[in-house]
Amino acid sequence: SGGASAGEIGEAVDASSSRASFHLSTLSKAGLVTAERKSRNIIYRVDFDAVGGMVGYLIKDCCNNHHDVVACCQIPNKC
DSSP states (O other): OOOEEHHHHHHHTTOOHHHHHHHHHHHHHTTSEEEEEETTEEEEEEOHHHHHHHHHHIIIIITTTOHHHHHHTTOOSOO
16 A cells, blocks of 8 residues: 655655656656556555665666675675
């Protein structure tokens, strides 16, 4: 369950609901959040597996598993 509408998320991060909706729609297209229509609202939920995969990729591949990056993120250097 869980999740929140663009308006609720926008309020939590001090952004307009239209701006939040724009960014959440992009994150949904990227597969990082899911979007489910409930009545007149779209409820967004983070996809933790997808976000974890993206962060893992950024650290392991983009940052070349650099020791300082791994230490900064408090991730064991097992990648």
